[in-house]
Amino acid sequence: MKLFTIGFTQKPAERFFTLLADAGVERLIDIRLKPGGQLSGFANGRDLPFFLQRLNGCDYLHLPVLAPTEEILGDYRQDHDWDRYVERFESLMDERGVPGNLDQGAFGREASCLLCSEATPEQCHRRLVGNRIARVWGDVEIVHLV
Secondary structure (H helix, E strand, O other): OEEEEEEOOOOOHHHHHHHHHHHOOOEEEEOOOOOOOHHHHHHOOOOHHHHHHHHHOOEEEEOHHHOOOHHHHHHHHHHOOHHHHHHHHHHHHHHHOOOOOOOHHHHOOOEEEEEEOOOOOOOOHHHHHHHHHHHHHOOOEEEEEO
16 A cells, blocks of 8 residues: 655645646545644645545545644644654554554555645654554555655
8 A cells, every 4th residue: 555645835736736646646634633724725624625526536534633732733833842742743643542543444445645734744743644554554655745
């Protein structure tokens, strides 16, 4: 299984939807805490399912269980301590039983993609989620679309 990741910031809509199409993504899994934020533009959770289906024939699924809490996000925005963020988010995923409590079928058998806002995966929770899923489920290739 391929598990792609993508962030929408610093990408125009054309590039975002083209990256998904070129990768053959069949289901976009939104792992943002608040997908309806005002700054989301074309990636607003209210509109994104329509755009994905119309432009890419792609399904949309919001999985907030894969999002950090407000507290973890808020603290990181203040202190920018990535190591602390990683430690806290990994503990949160442990508490939530990720990925053991996830329905593997929801990810499809071919090409799903984790969505978050960060432009690159280096300091984004989508990389942490993807790596954890790959470690536990095995036979998962992580590909970051940038």
